[in-house]
Amino acid sequence: MAKEKRSTQAKVAPEIADKGYCSSKDTFYYGVKLHVVAQQRPGTMPIPSRVGLSAGSENDLTTLRQVLPFLQDGQLYGDKAYVDSSLRERLSEEQSLELLTPPKKSKGQERLSAAEKLFSEAAGRARQPIESLFNWIEEKTGIQEASKVPSSEGLMVHAFGRLAAAMLLLALNP
Template sequence: MNTKTNNKDYNLVKIYYYVCEKFEDNLQFRCQRFSNNNAPKLTDQEIITIYLFVMQHHGIFKMNKIHQFAREYLLDWFPDLGSYQAFNNRLNRISCAMDLFLETLLSEFAPKECAKNFSVLDSMPIITCSGKRQGKVAQEITAKGYCSTKSMYYYGMKLHDLGFCNAGRLPHSEQIIFTPACVNDLSLYKEAWSEIENRTFFGDKIYNDTGLFQNMKHNFNSEMLTTVKAVKGMADVLRKFDRACNDLYSRAVSKIRQPIEALFSWLIEKSDIQRASKVRSTKGLILHAYGRIAAAFITLIF
């Protein structure tokens, strides 16, 4: 048997073992069945394993292609695979467990060398359709927003990432939160992370809020360092006077922040998460968001 086949089989078994372990711990309580069909031949653990393995190991992201690959190459492992419609419905039904699975994955495999008192944070768009159209999918968790990086309006969600700094490597995500696209990054930070104690955060200028910074320093011994934001109405002579200092400071903060942008590029490459235009339901979008990120980070278990 060749090495490539061995690696594939090892990865499949390793993912299945981890999913079963976490399912027994807590995931099962998110997908309990209260019907006569509470013990299907193809288990929830097998469904999740197929979904994660095909994306992680083979880079296939479309649901019908995942099912097609499983039918052609994994039927010896999963003989009760069934139809594509049933496979898709089952995955959507257990989408509610994927956020807990991702949270567990990130917490259990955090690298020991991470600097737990230094964090970088940023956001990126998950696009269900362009801003020129009216978004009609998963309206309860999506909205219209603007992405300054891409200079575009869009409908969808935002992925907000808080990551531990890891010198010379990509930051490790401490927590990932999805919000409607209209939610401001600073508002999310105030609500979710501004009360973390003894932490130094590095963010973009959108997180700049002097009053908040003073409160964080006084009450939680934490601080946020951001690139310098221009002050409206400042005299030109004063702006030029401070330019050298501000530029040097902003470059230093940006250098520390740069790895989280590299992390987003890696996530897009590994999961194609930004493109959600094929999603047709709220459960499908939840599965898309948490499932694809989990598939990218599943490499941590190897």
């Protein structure tokens, strides 16, 4: 909804939007985050099975914990924001769900081990299709451009309307 300098002045939709930080782009913004759990499809983009929004500042693990009761069996790939060893163990034991994330360096650790680097690369390759899906949604719908949204309701219509359009395009062009 607003980037960089404007992110401190934005006030639209305070019930669901606030100031967040995107580490991959090294930028602050005012808005919401889109979360997707998708089914992997070899050779093509994944199909979303769960979609949600959270405030820009909300920790990704908080959002994940809300959807976890609906997930069973299989593998769940996440980025470094989802690193939590106790959660990983619990999911494995209770839900037969394997949470795979790239390793984070420990405090004071300068480098990852060779095994950690290999695992990180493998996890990145496995996550690539979901990143492609996010990029494709933005390219086809302009979902990130919400600077003219006037209210919380307008933001919900903007986000989920554009997502619906993207899913229709995905369904029609498998």
